Amino acid sequence: MLALDDVSIVYTTRSGPVQAVSGVTLSLPPGGSLGLVGESGCGKSTLALAALALLPAEARLAGGAVRLDGQDLAALPEAELRKLRWTRMAYVPQSAQNALVPVHSLRRQFRDTAAAHGMRSAEADERAAALLRRVELDAAVLDRFPHELSGGMRQRAMIALALLFGPSLLVADEPTTGLDVIVQRQVIDLLRDLRGEDGLALLFISHDIGVVAELCSHVAVLYAGKVMESGPTATVFSEPDHPYTMGLQRAFPDIRHPERSIVSIAGHPPRLSSPPKGCPFAPRCPFVQPVCRDTTPPLVAVSDARAVACHFVDEAAALRERARDPALWDEAA
Amino acid sequence: MSGAVLVTDARKTFVASRRLFGGGTPVHAVDGVSFSIAPGRVLGIAGESGSGKSTLANLLVGLELPSGGEIAIGGRPLGRKPNADFRRSVQMVFQDPFGSINPRFTVGRTVEEPLLIHGLGSEAERHARAIAALEEAELRPGAAFMERFPHELSGGQRQRVAIARAIVLRPRLLVADEPVSMLDVSVRAGILRLLNRLVHESEMAMVFITHDLSIVASVCDELAVMYRGRFVEHGPVRAVLQKPRHPYTRALIAAVPVPDPTVPPTPLPAKLMSGGAPVAGGCRFAPRCGSAIAACETVDPVLEEAQPGHRVACIRHREIAQ
Numbered sequence: 001m002l003a004l005d006d007v008s009i010v011y012t013t014r015s016g017p018v019q020a021v022s023g024v025t026l027s028l029p030p031g032g033s034l035g036l037v038g039e040s041g042c043g044k045s046t047l048a049l050a051a052l053a054l055l056p057a058e059a060r061l062a063g064g065a066v067r068l069d070g071q072d073l074a075a076l077p078e079a080e081l082r083k084l085r086w087t088r089m090a091y092v093p094q095s096a097q098n099a100l101v102p103v104h105s106l107r108r109q110f111r112d113t114a115a116a117h118g119m120r121s122a123e124a125d126e127r128a129a130a131l132l133r134r135v136e137l138d139a140a141v142l143d144r145f146p147h148e149l150s151g152g153m154r155q156r157a158m159i160a161l162a163l164l165f166g167p168s169l170l171v172a173d174e175p176t177t178g179l180d181v182i183v184q185r186q187v188i189d190l191l192r193d194l195r196g197e198d199g200l201a202l203l204f205i206s207h208d209i210g211v212v213a214e215l216c217s218h219v220a221v222l223y224a225g226k227v228m229e230s231g232p233t234a235t236v237f238s239e240p241d242h243p244y245t246m247g248l249q250r251a252f253p254d255i256r257h258p259e260r261s262i263v264s265i266a267g268h269p270p271r272l273s274s275p276p277k278g279c280p281f282a283p284r285c286p287f288v289q290p291v292c293r294d295t296t297p298p299l300v301a302v303s304d305a306r307a308v309a310c311h312f313v314d315e316a317a318a319l320r321e322r323a324r325d326p327a328l329w330d331e332a333a
Numbered sequence: 334m335s336g337a338v339l340v341t342d343a344r345k346t347f348v349a350s351r352r353l354f355g356g357g358t359p360v361h362a363v364d365g366v367s368f369s370i371a372p373g374r375v376l377g378i379a380g381e382s383g384s385g386k387s388t389l390a391n392l393l394v395g396l397e398l399p400s401g402g403e404i405a406i407g408g409r410p411l412g413r414k415p416n417a418d419f420r421r422s423v424q425m426v427f428q429d430p431f432g433s434i435n436p437r438f439t440v441g442r443t444v445e446e447p448l449l450i451h452g453l454g455s456e457a458e459r460h461a462r463a464i465a466a467l468e469e470a471e472l473r474p475g476a477a478f479m480e481r482f483p484h485e486l487s488g489g490q491r492q493r494v495a496i497a498r499a500i501v502l503r504p505r506l507l508v509a510d511e512p513v514s515m516l517d518v519s520v521r522a523g524i525l526r527l528l529n530r531l532v533h534e535s536e537m538a539m540v541f542i543t544h545d546l547s548i549v550a551s552v553c554d555e556l557a558v559m560y561r562g563r564f565v566e567h568g569p570v571r572a573v574l575q576k577p578r579h580p581y582t583r584a585l586i587a588a589v590p591v592p593d594p595t596v597p598p599t600p601l602p603a604k605l606m607s608g609g610a611p612v613a614g615g616c617r618f619a620p621r622c623g624s625a626i627a628a629c630e631t632v633d634p635v636l637e638e639a640q641p642g643h644r645v646a647c648i649r650h651r652e653i654a655q
Contacts, residue, residue, distance in 0.1 A: 258570065
């Protein structure tokens with residue numbers, strides 16, 4: 001249903017163009033769940049906005065196409081897009097606190113949103129009560145204001161609002177960041193129950209591979225605006241083929257194994273105003289070879305479901321073995 | 334015990350003034366917390382928002398004054414108001430390396446600032462001490478960083494500058510409040526390891542405040558879990574993580590996402606989410622506790638030793654540990 005085909009996005013800044021996303025190809029089937037994982041500046045939030053045709057004015061689609069059910073979003077006039085948003089696709093941002101109008105009760109927010117798309121207040125109230133029950137909130141919160149709700153309740157109310165028109169795509173950008181861990185669990189459980197319900201597809205953006213592991217059947221690992229690796233979450237995390245995924249996994253603590261040391265990946269991401277030649281991860285990669293600094297490895301399919309952008313993908317098994325040594329990653333960190 | 338941190342029954346009560354002439358309900362943000370930290374050791378304090386962990390951090394650095402109890406650092410009591418000696422003996426590293434460093438100051442000026450404030454050393458000495466502190470924070474060569482500005486540095490490097498600023502006075506206690514939660518995952522381990530090394534190679538003690546239980550093992554020796562102003566569990570970090578004895582600690586650990594898609598998430602007790610306010614005189618966690626019994630509403634449990642050095646505030650901890 002959602003297909004990103006060779007998408008490139010450029011931001012115009014005072015100090016020149018910034019290539020935030022370069023040639024990203026992804027697809028999300030109806031009822032599917034795809035996690036976009038990466039660190040700050042990897043392009044994951046920009047991709048989320050592109051999927052909703054909500055890129056800010058200083059950003060432009062410099063190449064490729066974003067399609068929703070085969071329809072090229074770039075070809076649609078703004079009025080058509082506005083109809084699609086909410087009704088076909090909905091967005092849950094990181095901070096629901098800022099996304100809800102602070103001076104309006106929730107009932108008013110549901111009614112206003114409904115009215116913007118021609119739904120009557122009575123119907124909106126009815127839908128709202130049902131949706132709030134669906135996210136395990138008491139319908140009485142309809143008459144509350146956002147500041148009267150806890151962070152977790154606001155985020156669940158936001159999810160309920162996003163579902164008002166029964167969209168087929170839900171884009172959630174770090175929806176649990178900043179929430180307490182028990183409340184986060186509640187929101188994850190809710191999203192896990194919702195995904196796939198009536199064919200709802202979930203595009204989930206996160207820096208936290210633990211949350212993605214719990215929530216998404218598929219994952220794309222992004223670095224410097226490019227897909228490093230993509231595939232089913234279970235196999236990507238159990239047998240990562242890209243050195244960046246291997247490092248990220250070793251950098252991520254596992255509460256079940258407090259004795260295991262976590263690593264840092266030496267260096268920092270490239271500046272996207274002057275992207276380096278070759279593989280963007282090469283300057284930080286412990287397995288770097290001369291070819292990596294010269295030639296950008298294309299994203300190639302390694303099996304039915306998996307794709308990897310690394311010159312040494314054939315040696316992935318041996319690299320995984322070497323990546324287990326923490327000293328490998330920490331030399332310059 | 335000079336050099337150690339000794340906190341005895343620390344309390345902080347805020348009175349929310351709901352009405353014009355006071356009379357609001359008091360909030361016991363820190364409600365009788367006692368602990369000590371030996372030199373060269375790290376105590377992690379974990380809890381959710383509203384647990385009182387940040388208020389406790391503010392008490393330790395003298396940003397808030399306690400409503401009751403004693404805080405002594407290096408044998409010096411805080412007394413009624415922190416004096417210059419007390420302020421020198423404790424320094425803080427904040428969560429946000431973008432907000433806690435003045436963007437208009439060079440790195441050198443940022444790190445020298447505490448020395449200036451306390452009137453320490455000549456200009457040349459301050460310069461040399463700032464370079465030494467930067468190198469201790471693994472920004473090498475330190476001299477190369479002195480003239481740089483924060484915007485030229487990565488998030489991890491900025492946090493290292495903040496750490497250099499905190500250690501330049503050679504404090505007895507370093508309080509780190511969520512120092513890696515705003516950093517990228519790939520640079521967190523380096524900062525945690527740096528903090529751990531700085532403490533273990535010196536006489537400095539550290540309090541590490543965090544909401545993230547998955548990182549405490551890489552930096553802390555001991556872990557205390559806070560709930561509504563009190564420690565509910567306190568012990569060696571691995572013992573607490575691997576054999577948690579308080580139902581709240583168990584719930585916190587079970588709620589942490591595991592980076593393994595083949596492992597189904599541990600279900601949490603339904604009461605944990607829905608429970609209301611605690612009953613006066615009872616256990617403050619009882620309304621949310623899946624293991625609570627009638628007695629939990631009438632007994633306010635105190636910390637008692639479950640294992641040597643491992644304390645738990647739960648009347649059922651022995652049965653639950655079975």
